[in-house]
Amino acid sequence: MLLALDIGNSNIVIGASSNGKWKHQWRIQTDTDKTADEYAVLFNSLFSEADLGFSNFNRIIISSVVPQLTQTISEVFEKKSHTEALILNGEVETGLKIKRLNRKSVGADLIADAVGAYALFKDDCIVVDFGTATTLMAVKKPGELIGGSICAGLKVTIDALVGKTAQLSQIPLEPPKQVIGGSTMEAMQSGLVLGHLCMIEGLIDRMQKQMDGSAKVIATGGLSEKIAEHTDYFDVIDPMLTLDGLRLIMERQDEE
Numbered sequence: 001m002l003l004a005l006d007i008g009n010s011n012i013v014i015g016a017s018s019n020g021k022w023k024h025q026w027r028i029q030t031d032t033d034k035t036a037d038e039y040a041v042l043f044n045s046l047f048s049e050a051d052l053g054f055s056n057f058n059r060i061i062i063s064s065v066v067p068q069l070t071q072t073i074s075e076v077f078e079k080k081s082h083t084e085a086l087i088l089n090g091e092v093e094t095g096l097k098i099k100r101l102n103r104k105s106v107g108a109d110l111i112a113d114a115v116g117a118y119a120l121f122k123d124d125c126i127v128v129d130f131g132t133a134t135t136l137m138a139v140k141k142p143g144e145l146i147g148g149s150i151c152a153g154l155k156v157t158i159d160a161l162v163g164k165t166a167q168l169s170q171i172p173l174e175p176p177k178q179v180i181g182g183s184t185m186e187a188m189q190s191g192l193v194l195g196h197l198c199m200i201e202g203l204i205d206r207m208q209k210q211m212d213g214s215a216k217v218i219a220t221g222g223l224s225e226k227i228a229e230h231t232d233y234f235d236v237i238d239p240m241l242t243l244d245g246l247r248l249i250m251e252r253q254d255e256e
Contacts, residue, residue, distance in 0.1 A: 003057040003081075004246040006109055007064035007073065009132040010155075011222060014043075015243040016052065020251075022240065024050045027222075032068050040076045054080035061086045061250045063108040063242065086253060088112060094249045097144040106145070109242055110137050113220060114145045116245030120236065121216045126207055127241070128200060128234070130221035132156060136203050138211060149203050154196045154223060161192065173223065175230055193227075201233050 002017040009030060016024040026046045034042070047053055060077050062085045064070040074085040086092065090103025094115050098106060113127040118139045129135045130153065137148035152160075158171050171185065175194045181187030208215055219228040220241035228237045238244070 001052075001056050002059045002061070002247060002250055003077070004243045004250070005060075005062045005064075005073065005085075006112070006242045006246065007062065007066050007069055008109065009065060012069075012073075013243065014046070015240070015247075016050070016057070017243075017247050020247070022243065024052070025240075025243070030066060030069070032066065034072075036072050036076050036079075039073055040080060043076065044080075055082075057081050058083055059250055059254070060084075061088060061246045063088045063112050063246055065107050065109055086250060088246065088249060092249065093252065095143065095252055096139070099144060100146055107135075110135060110148070111145065112242045112245030112249065113137060114139045114245070115248050116220075116238075116241040117216075117218050118143050119244075119248050120218065120238075120241075124211050124215040126204060126211075126215050126217045128204070128217065128219045128221075128224075129242070130154065130219065130223035130227055134196070134200065134221075136200070136207065138207055138215065140211065149207075151199065151203075154193065154227065157196065158192055161188070173226060194230075197227060197231055201231060204233055 004015045006013040012028050012030050014026045015022050060083050062074055077083060077085050088108040090098055090106045094111060096115050113129055114137055117125045117127045124141055125139050127137045132153045134151045134153050135148060138146050140146050162170060171188050176186040176189045179190050179194055181190045204217060216235045217233055218236040218238060219234045220238050224237055224239055228234045
């Protein structure tokens with residue numbers, strides 16, 4: 001059984017796959033203060049609820065943008081599963097070309113997103129990942145990650161604004177009924193939520209022009225379903241895209 005982990009700045013998304021299908025999925029909060037032993041206990045608890053144990057996983061792949069946790073968590077699985085995890089980076093053979101970018105600087109999650117998206121469309125595509133950062137990455141035929149755009153994530157932006165305005169409570173992550181807000185809260189929802197969406201739509205438009213206007217667009221990430229339903233810019237919404245990319249990358253290693 002394959003175990004894929006996407007370690008992000010806010011959450012760690014974990015998926016267990018068998019025969020190319022996801023059987024179980026978990027999402028936990030990223031905590032850099034946890035020790036390897038503490039993560040071992042936490043993972044064991046999650047797996048036990050699904051009648052699984054560390055010994056069930058003979059293939060493990062990790063995508064991480066939190067360097068201080070990469071080694072900690074990989075050591076947990078090496079010790080408990082007796083399996084060395086594949087740590088995704090720009091040097092791993094994924095089937096995706098990375099010519100124009102510095103391979104060492106490309107986020108592992110972005111590589112996984114691009115692999116998953118290109119496998120789905122087999123054509124020019126743009127991946128929008130709504131996470132701690134909102135990222136847009138462009139892939140050209142016949143499978144080259146050419147670059148993208150990285151923005152502050154919606155929740156990060158909202159938290160920053162609320163933190164500077166003591167009189168305001170937390171803003172719901174949803175747009176108001178009308179762009180012209182009738183209250184301070186609605187006005188902030190308009191500016192932040194709709195404003196963030198307008199930024200994404202504008203970046204997609206500019207990327208489409210650079211890519212000759214025919215790229216498919218897919219949304220993923222923790223906020224993708226909540227945000228993407230308010231625009232018609234996305235051809236597909238797939239919160240599992242990053243894990244799918246990790247699964248495909250691991251399958252490629254198995255074939256070699």
